[in-house]
Amino acid sequence: GAGVSQTPSNKVTEKGKYVELRCDPISGHTALYWYRQSLGQGPEFLIYFQGTGAADDSGLPNDRFFAVRPEGSVSTLKIQRTERGDSAVYLCASSPRMGGNTGELFFGEGSRLTVL
Amino acid sequence: GESVGLHLPTLSVQEGDNSIINCAYSNSASDYFIWYKQESGKGPQFIIDIRSNMDKRQGQRVTVLLNKTVKHLSLQIAATQPGDSAVYFCAETGASNTGKLIFGQGTTLQVKP
Numbered sequence: 697g698a699g700v701s702q703t704p705s706n707k708v709t710e711k712g713k714y715v716e717l718r719c720d721p722i723s724g725h726t727a728l729y730w731y732r733q734s735l736g737q738g739p740e741f742l743i744y745f746q747g748t749g750a751a752d753d754s755g756l757p758n759d760r761f762f763a764v765r766p767e768g769s770v771s772t773l774k775i776q777r778t779e780r781g782d783s784a785v786y787l788c789a790s791s792p793r794m795g796g797n798t799g800e801l802f803f804g805e806g807s808r809l810t811v812l
Numbered sequence: 813g814e815s816v817g818l819h820l821p822t823l824s825v826q827e828g829d830n831s832i833i834n835c836a837y838s839n840s841a842s843d844y845f846i847w848y849k850q851e852s853g854k855g856p857q858f859i860i861d862i863r864s865n866m867d868k869r870q871g872q873r874v875t876v877l878l879n880k881t882v883k884h885l886s887l888q889i890a891a892t893q894p895g896d897s898a899v900y901f902c903a904e905t906g907a908s909n910t911g912k913l914i915f916g917q918g919t920t921l922q923v924k925p
Contacts (some may be wrong), residue, residue, distance in 0.1 A: 700855070704895050715834070727911055729911075729912060731915075736917075736918075737917060738903075738915030738916050738917050739856065739915045740840070740915070741912045741913070744910050744911070744912050746910075751910055752908070752910045752912060755912075780813075787855055787856070787891050789855075791911060793911045798912070799844075799861075800846060800858050800861060801858075801911075801913060802844075803848075803855035803856045803857070804855050805853070805854050805855045807844065808825050810863075
């Protein structure tokens, strides 16, 4: 597709369950970012991939959160033992960024996670 | 720590007027700044960006001003239209060289017809 695609768009789960959120970046974009956005707040950085490797995971709140990008394209954010405080919109962004240059991030529409 | 903030949570303007949205940032090491627009239920959308070696950049109906002395960023929207109603976020790179952006809290722009 032309833009960043995220699935599911909405996910409702129960406390303690495991969830996976998927991001399909713009074709050819090497950099991929996950952000979390709570209601009324700006997006908060979670993790950044350059290619297949997590280059910066300093924003992951705890070890219940994990993300992978095994082939350098699609990424999956995994949340174990979900808690009500995990409820938020999870945004994925990609960028053609290479060689250390900073540029625009292209965002998907997000996956809204609700933990009951 | 690193933080980016906006001065006003809500800005209400009349259609056709100019809008100015302000942003203060704290990290003098930031070398890239960007404004995003976010409509309800959608992801942030790029509006305009500016690098730290510039103090002004113009786009179509939008202008970004950067004042590094006081660490202030502003977004000016000319002839504001109803379609401009959204939440606007400024973002900076901070001290990181990973390309990640640090976002402010956002300003809601309401355009009255």
